[in-house]
Amino acid sequence: MTMTPASTEGQGRAAPAADPNPPATEPRDWARSILGNQQFLLLVALGALILYFYSKRSVFLSSGEMANILDDFCSLILLAVGETFVIVSGGIDLSVGSTASFAGVIGAFSMRGMVSHNDSEALVLVVGTIVCAAVGAGVGLVNAALINWLRLVPFVATLATLGAGAGMAIVLSHGIPIGDDTRAIIFSQAKVGPFSWPVFIVIGILVISWLYLHLSRYGRYTFALGSNEFAARAAGINVRRHLVSVYVLSGLLSGLGGMFLYLRLGSGAPTSGAGDELRAIAAVVIGGASLLGGSGRLSGTILGGLILTTVTSGLIISNVNPNWDQVAVAVLIALAAALQALRPGRRRA
Amino acid sequence: MRDRSSVCSIGARRKATLLVLASAGVLAACSSSSHSSSPSTASSGGSTATSAAGASGSGGKLTIAFNMGAEADPFFIAMNQGAEAEAKSLGVNLIWQGDPSQYSPATQIPIVDQLLAEHPSALIISPTDPDALQPAVNQAIAQGIPVVNVDTHVTDLSKVLSFITGDNQQGGAAAADAMAAAMHYTAGQTYQVVVGASSATTTTNTARLAGFKAEIAAKYPGIKVMAEAYSQSQPAVANTNVNNWLTEYPNLKGIFAIDGTNASGAAAALQARNLVGKVALVGYDAYSTNVALLQKNVFAALIAQNPTEEGKLAVQYAVQYLNTKSTSGIPHEQTLPNIVLTPNSSAADLAQYTYPTA
Amino acid sequence: MADAPLYEAVGISKSYGHVTALFDVNFSVNPGEIVGLVGDNGAGKSTLIKILSGVHPPDRGKIRLDGVERTWKSPHDAIEAGIETLYQDSGLAPDLTIGSNVFLGREKLKPGILGRLGFLDQKAMERQAAEELKRVGIAVSGSRRTVSDLSGGQRQAVAIGRAIAWARKVIMLDEPTNHLGARQSIEVLSVMRSAKEQGLGVIFISHTLPHVLEVTDRVVVLRLGRVVRDAATSEFDAESLLGTITGLIEAS
Numbered sequence A: 001m002t003m004t005p006a007s008t009e010g011q012g013r014a015a016p017a018a019d020p021n022p023p024a025t026e027p028r029d030w031a032r033s034i035l036g037n038q039q040f041l042l043l044v045a046l047g048a049l050i051l052y053f054y055s056k057r058s059v060f061l062s063s064g065e066m067a068n069i070l071d072d073f074c075s076l077i078l079l080a081v082g083e084t085f086v087i088v089s090g091g092i093d094l095s096v097g098s099t100a101s102f103a104g105v106i107g108a109f110s111m112r113g114m115v116s117h118n119d120s121e122a123l124v125l126v127v128g129t130i131v132c133a134a135v136g137a138g139v140g141l142v143n144a145a146l147i148n149w150l151r152l153v154p155f156v157a158t159l160a161t162l163g164a165g166a167g168m169a170i171v172l173s174h175g176i177p178i179g180d181d182t183r184a185i186i187f188s189q190a191k192v193g194p195f196s197w198p199v200f201i202v203i204g205i206l207v208i209s210w211l212y213l214h215l216s217r218y219g220r221y222t223f224a225l226g227s228n229e230f231a232a233r234a235a236g237i238n239v240r241r242h243l244v245s246v247y248v249l250s251g252l253l254s255g256l257g258g259m260f261l262y263l264r265l266g267s268g269a270p271t272s273g274a275g276d277e278l279r280a281i282a283a284v285v286i287g288g289a290s291l292l293g294g295s296g297r298l299s300g301t302i303l304g305g306l307i308l309t310t311v312t313s314g315l316i317i318s319n320v321n322p323n324w325d326q327v328a329v330a331v332l333i334a335l336a337a338a339l340q341a342l343r344p345g346r347r348r349a
Numbered sequence B: 001m002r003d004r005s006s007v008c009s010i011g012a013r014r015k016a017t018l019l020v021l022a023s024a025g026v027l028a029a030c031s032s033s034s035h036s037s038s039p040s041t042a043s044s045g046g047s048t049a050t051s052a053a054g055a056s057g058s059g060g061k062l063t064i065a066f067n068m069g070a071e072a073d074p075f076f077i078a079m080n081q082g083a084e085a086e087a088k089s090l091g092v093n094l095i096w097q098g099d100p101s102q103y104s105p106a107t108q109i110p111i112v113d114q115l116l117a118e119h120p121s122a123l124i125i126s127p128t129d130p131d132a133l134q135p136a137v138n139q140a141i142a143q144g145i146p147v148v149n150v151d152t153h154v155t156d157l158s159k160v161l162s163f164i165t166g167d168n169q170q171g172g173a174a175a176a177d178a179m180a181a182a183m184h185y186t187a188g189q190t191y192q193v194v195v196g197a198s199s200a201t202t203t204t205n206t207a208r209l210a211g212f213k214a215e216i217a218a219k220y221p222g223i224k225v226m227a228e229a230y231s232q233s234q235p236a237v238a239n240t241n242v243n244n245w246l247t248e249y250p251n252l253k254g255i256f257a258i259d260g261t262n263a264s265g266a267a268a269a270l271q272a273r274n275l276v277g278k279v280a281l282v283g284y285d286a287y288s289t290n291v292a293l294l295q296k297n298v299f300a301a302l303i304a305q306n307p308t309e310e311g312k313l314a315v316q317y318a319v320q321y322l323n324t325k326s327t328s329g330i331p332h333e334q335t336l337p338n339i340v341l342t343p344n345s346s347a348a349d350l351a352q353y354t355y356p357t358a
Numbered sequence C: 001m002a003d004a005p006l007y008e009a010v011g012i013s014k015s016y017g018h019v020t021a022l023f024d025v026n027f028s029v030n031p032g033e034i035v036g037l038v039g040d041n042g043a044g045k046s047t048l049i050k051i052l053s054g055v056h057p058p059d060r061g062k063i064r065l066d067g068v069e070r071t072w073k074s075p076h077d078a079i080e081a082g083i084e085t086l087y088q089d090s091g092l093a094p095d096l097t098i099g100s101n102v103f104l105g106r107e108k109l110k111p112g113i114l115g116r117l118g119f120l121d122q123k124a125m126e127r128q129a130a131e132e133l134k135r136v137g138i139a140v141s142g143s144r145r146t147v148s149d150l151s152g153g154q155r156q157a158v159a160i161g162r163a164i165a166w167a168r169k170v171i172m173l174d175e176p177t178n179h180l181g182a183r184q185s186i187e188v189l190s191v192m193r194s195a196k197e198q199g200l201g202v203i204f205i206s207h208t209l210p211h212v213l214e215v216t217d218r219v220v221v222l223r224l225g226r227v228v229r230d231a232a233t234s235e236f237d238a239e240s241l242l243g244t245i246t247g248l249i250e251a252s
Ligand SMILES: Nc1ncnc2c1ncn2[C@@H]1O[C@H](COP(=O)(O)OP(=O)(O)OP(=O)(O)O)[C@@H](O)[C@H]1O
Pocket: C016, C019, C020, C021, C039, C040, C041, C042, C043, C044, C045, C046, C047, C048, C088
């Protein structure tokens, strides 16, 4: 997958000279070129899913139902965005779900104290957000330290923090949700147009993340690191520092995800984010990123997340046996993996 | 029996993660696990023996080893209080020990083995898995140590002295009654209700749901169970489920939240849509968070188990058997009825049945 | 220090665990000089290059640039000092475009506030990359193509082009003619000659001895991590160079 924004002007200037090594003519059959456009396929799939559920239950296209899907999408996508940066950089972060739980529990403790002091709701939520983000970033820092200095592979390092974060969340909370913050639930439901305001915050985060992943030097380094770590280092990039920043970013977004769960549930529970690492990774993989690193698009992750949450809600609303949800996710991942296999093979330089 | 969701989810989901990454395969997630669900779970702790530690020999006193799933789960803290009080009044030593934070046979088995090495007079155990803990129970019995099961049981109960647990079937029926009362059920009218469970394979959930449905069939023909869904032990998933139901069934009258994750998910959905008092939400287990929401009328009723009594009876039966060497008067299986808490319950009742957190 | 070599390694030793890759190696290159570095597989050539480019720190020994002792903490330091390297194992990121690879680590940012926020001026980079590659005689059509879409030779060409384009003092090429066809190999030799004409110090590693004899001014022969010969190219012919490499001819 190329990372240059598509634009063809100037192409003519690029190399007027005869190419000494004309590109090997690759068989580009129609299947490959259509299947190669993952974004397009994802859009078609999303449209088809929406139409299917709509045909089963017309209420599926109501604004109320869209709001339900977006509620679910918002808490998932923050984790998936961080996961996209990590996967593009050639790593994996299994701790995002557990970090969301852990940060949510710590945030809930700090907010509970303030709620009982009757501090203003806005202040409570601002403090909670800062605490959640800080706790998340801290977990990211631990991940990076395990990877950079203890030389653990990301899978093992983040599996360890997954266990530690979830365990600590349980220990601290005694396994039960912390807080019963009705004010937060109602506050977060305030609508701006058809959707509640947190949706717009998430959209803002998505736009900024997209810009930084695809158009900035930070994003370029992330792709370079995942594509060929040696090349990145040899080109003078501070690979370790960049890796730290990627895991901290992922942790920070997971912490914010924990705050979103708090707003939804009015509490921070040690199981709030349990298993969400799977959904986040699934969104990224369905979105077309390679687990080998170096490729992926945030728009793909967003579509992947929308597809996952649409399926979850669609199955509930059309009263299908809910166990199919997991089967559906598995099928989607398998399809995405098959598409990756069909794409032109990446030759490592 | 009770539920321990998050622990289940940590262990089982981790396996699932590996599975997915290895093969992009099936998301087995938590559903494979056979216990469980509820907000709570395992938890913390730290301290091990709460009361007189020490082996069997201390001064000729009887020593009862009590091994539970996860020490600081409020459910087990309540059980500990009952057991402790009974041990004190009977003048026996109690060794209270379980993993601080993990509800899993992998951590439970070594703890039982170590307890048995101390040759206690009796073993009371709450097995985290019916098959995995069977060998440990068999070994105890072979050593001449009588075994009591509490809350959950091993597969083969034939040589176990007694098994004491909450009655999930009765709890489900009580939930139906409480819901009907909260909805002011009148014959001839129709009431749409839904049920949120943690997973299809959680046996406690199935028993509660069966009791709920049987009671409706017998007494409330107007109540229609429109849908059931699983939270996979995640409150956010339960919340999504309930949000969708509220969109799909604008006239929804009742929600039975079988476990704690569904309780928090449903409670949040009702509060977000200002439906508190309009949809009768009945939950399970008297965790402090649930009781706080009950006092805000978010729950119409809570079905509380009685772990304190379970712990007390377990110690009582063990000591009775050790003293008399006879099983007479000791029920082989005993199910304790659940308690229904409502916003109108007395403060004393709420205080008594809320599971303590320390 | 007027006579100090441009770039110099003194008494370099390096082991990987039990393997002694380099032992007490002295090596230097002068401005406007092409030095050939030859030796059998595993002789330690790439290891020496990686030490000189800041990838590995040496266990022992000193590095001097313009007579001044330097320590590279990372490749970044060496690049900053004007030393460019073509690595034997690829230094390109296959998922990035040609232009992005040429500018990797020295990205051009957009002017003004966008630049200060870290946004890339991708168009300018693609344009300049194409020009740079053309200037050094390497034209691969379309600097927007992803490197993984290129043939092995085309990739090699891009990597050489990048090194030549950025080098200010020293350029080190570790088997640059790998993957290249006969015509492209000849082109690489002429690229080296023009780098030399610009006053750069050029270090050339190759197993193709005729190329070495043709283009270099001096040849350093490594065997089992030691320098066994350091002499003007004119002192070798094909046979004696091969003999020195293999050890059939003992160092004189
Ligand atoms: N990263 C490494 N870890 C361990 N040993 C290494 C490493 N790199 C090189 N070596 C060893 O160091 C020695 C020198 O290797 P080096 O790559 O420098 O040889 P070379 O002269 O470049 O050979 P070739 O002509 O095959 O490229 C070899 O024995 C090699 O096995």
